[in-house]
Amino acid sequence: MSPMEGCPTVFQVICSLSPGYHQYKFYVDGEWRYDEHQPCVRGNYDVVNSVLITREPSSMDIDDGFNHPQEMVTPASISVADIDVSRHRISTFLSTHTAYELLPESGKVIALDVNLPVKQAFHILHEQGIPVAPLWDFCKGQFVGILSALDFILILRELGNHGSNLTEEELETHTISAWKEGKMHLSRQMDGNARSYPRHLIHAGPYDSLKDVAIKILQSKVATVPIIHSSSQDGSFPQILHLATLSGILKCICRNFKHSSSSLPVLQQPIYSIRVGTWVQEIAEVNGQPSTMKRPFAMLNKNASLGDALSLLVQAEVSSIPIVDENYSLVDIYSRSDITALAKDKAYAQIHLDQLSILQALQLGQDANHTYGFLNGQRCHMCLRSDPLHKVMEQLANPGVRRLVIVEAGSKRVEGIISLSDVFRFLLGV
Amino acid sequence: MNNQYGNKQDEATVMGFEVPRSPDSSYNNVYPGSEDEARDPPVVPPHLHHPLLSYPASRETPPGSLPLPQNVILNHLYIENRETPRSVVALGFTHRFRSKYVTVVLYKPVPRRGSSSN
Numbered sequence: 025m026s027p028m029e030g031c032p033t034v035f036q037v038i039c040s041l042s043p044g045y046h047q048y049k050f051y052v053d054g055e056w057r058y059d060e061h062q063p064c065v066r067g068n069y070d071v072v073n074s075v076l077i078t079r080e081p082s083s084m085d086i087d088d089g090f091n092h093p094q095e096m097v098t099p100a101s102i103s104v105a106d107i108d109v110s111r112h113r114i115s116t117f118l119s120t121h122t123a124y125e126l127l128p129e130s131g132k133v134i135a136l137d138v139n140l141p142v143k144q145a146f147h148i149l150h151e152q153g154i155p156v157a158p159l160w161d162f163c164k165g166q167f168v169g170i171l172s173a174l175d176f177i178l179i180l181r182e183l184g185n186h187g188s189n190l191t192e193e194e195l196e197t198h199t200i201s202a203w204k205e206g207k208m209h210l211s212r213q214m215d216g217n218a219r220s221y222p223r224h225l226i227h228a229g230p231y232d233s234l235k236d237v238a239i240k241i242l243q244s245k246v247a248t249v250p251i252i253h254s255s256s257q258d259g260s261f262p263q264i265l266h267l268a269t270l271s272g273i274l275k276c277i278c279r280n281f282k283h284s285s286s287s288l289p290v291l292q293q294p295i296y297s298i299r300v301g302t303w304v305q306e307i308a309e310v311n312g313q314p315s316t317m318k319r320p321f322a323m324l325n326k327n328a329s330l331g332d333a334l335s336l337l338v339q340a341e342v343s344s345i346p347i348v349d350e351n352y353s354l355v356d357i358y359s360r361s362d363i364t365a366l367a368k369d370k371a372y373a374q375i376h377l378d379q380l381s382i383l384q385a386l387q388l389g390q391d392a393n394h395t396y397g398f399l400n401g402q403r404c405h406m407c408l409r410s411d412p413l414h415k416v417m418e419q420l421a422n423p424g425v426r427r428l429v430i431v432e433a434g435s436k437r438v439e440g441i442i443s444l445s446d447v448f449r450f451l452l453g454v
Numbered sequence: 455m456n457n458q459y460g461n462k463q464d465e466a467t468v469m470g471f472e473v474p475r476s477p478d479s480s481y482n483n484v485y486p487g488s489e490d491e492a493r494d495p496p497v498v499p500p501h502l503h504h505p506l507l508s509y510p511a512s513r514e515t516p517p518g519s520l521p522l523p524q525n526v527i528l529n530h531l532y533i534e535n536r537e538t539p540r541s542v543v544a545l546g547f548t549h550r551f552r553s554k555y556v557t558v559v560l561y562k563p564v565p566r567r568g569s570s571s572n
Binding site: 075115124126127129130132133134135136137139140141144146148162230253263264265266 | 542549552553555
């Protein structure tokens with residue numbers, strides 16, 4: 025800091041700050057002081073800092089506090105430069121923050137011994153209301169994998185498959201490690217060319233950048249990456265700290281840019297104009313060329329059976345399927361994680377996959393003490409095609425919400441799905 | 455009573471100065487028991503009775519977040535207390551990483567007595 029000209033008792037300094045939320049303090053004559061005339065916040069250990077929220081200067085400055093500028097009725101088409109600027113800012117933010125920020129102040133992680141029988145494991149997942157759990161191997165002293173809803177789906181289908189080698193009784197003692205071995209063997213036989221299942225657990229450390237974690241999640245096509253810390257060089261005595269998901273990272277992004285949304289112009293754009301998500305029909309052309317759908321949109325009629333749903337989840341490689349009626353209006357949604365509801369009262373032992381309809385299967389989960397997937401008591405989270413990206417992001421930042429169904433206003437006709445990975449692929453430009 | 459070692463029958467004894475025999479009650483051959491072992495172990499201090507492990511997942515707060523732990527329960531291993539015929543036991547542990555707290559609950563199979571281990 026240097027004294028101002030003409031006024032030697034006033035000091036000034038110019039700092040370059042990125043748009044967002046900053047805390048600052050002055051060190052005056054050997055003492056830390058804060059400016060009482062500015063907004064301030066009290067943090068840990070009674071430390072008080074002044075708060076500065078920087079915004080990008082904009083010509084259309086409708087100053088109603090720190091709200092977003094008014095939504096425009098006809099959105100101006102966004103320029104490529106604007107998209108690049110937004111992507112660059114988000115990329116910078118993600119690169120300069122670490123996975124440590126994803127940890128809650130006091131968090132909980134539930135892990136399973138890899139020698140637990142598979143049946144017990146799914147009861148635990150259901151009781152605790154968690155969708156995935158990391159697997160611990162006492163012999164190796166390491167975390168060796170993750171048990172997820174997809175495993176349960178594959179097991180159920182194998183049980184229903186008459187050529188299965190597993191009887192009901194064997195399921196009682198079949199351990200998770202044996203299941204994972206068998207699965208790897210099976211996938212190597214079937215997938216001659218396709219992606220190989222990872223032999224090692226995909227994980228990240230608490231000092232890895234958020235950008236690395238996000239890219240790891242997108243590239244490995246998993247939903248959760250455990251954050252593991254080991255204080256020794258060879259990775260022994262690992263401590264599991266957190267299960268990182270894209271929704272946690274999105275929450276960090278939303279929290280940081282909440283007060284400076286104009287610095288990310290792409291967030292104001294309605295989702296149909298920037299083509300995020302998977303759409304039933306083509307809405308717009310890309311660069312003047314009609315783009316082709318990579319694969320048909322997965323939807324199921326409400327009278328379909330649970331067996332159809334599970335097969336579709338596996339074949340289409342999607343994590344959820346909207347359930348519609350004859351007019352393609354949204355009735356409900358069946359996600360992979362709903363499979364754990366079958367653990368209630370050992371329903372999986374009594375049902376036949378093809379005889380149970382999806383709606384009945386969902387009914388099983390309704391009464392359970394299920395916190396996962398619920399927000400305000402709602403299972404299906406919807407949005408409109410005209411919703412701006414920031415609104416979609418805020419909804420997706422809620423834990424338990426992994427995708428939004430894009431519906432037509434009024435009729436609730438399904439138009440598409442937008443998921444966390446769609447949003448991240450768009451924001452990171454991968 | 456029969457002094458097998460060093461039989462001193464030939465030794466002259468003086469009437470009235472014989473070494474008295476030990477009283478019979480002192481020959482009971484009972485192991486000296488430690489009184490400590492008869493007592494119950496000390497009770498768990500009351501401040502350790504409140505780990506974060508019994509908090510059910512609530513709908514309001516984001517899943518996986520708990521209240522801040524008291525310092526005294528950190529780095530203590532808790533074992534779930536359930537009826538004996540249980541095949542799974544839960545172990546719980548809260549520790550601090552930098553300025554945040556992590557509670558890990560690990561579910562472990564309980565080997566049954568008499569069963570063959572793999």
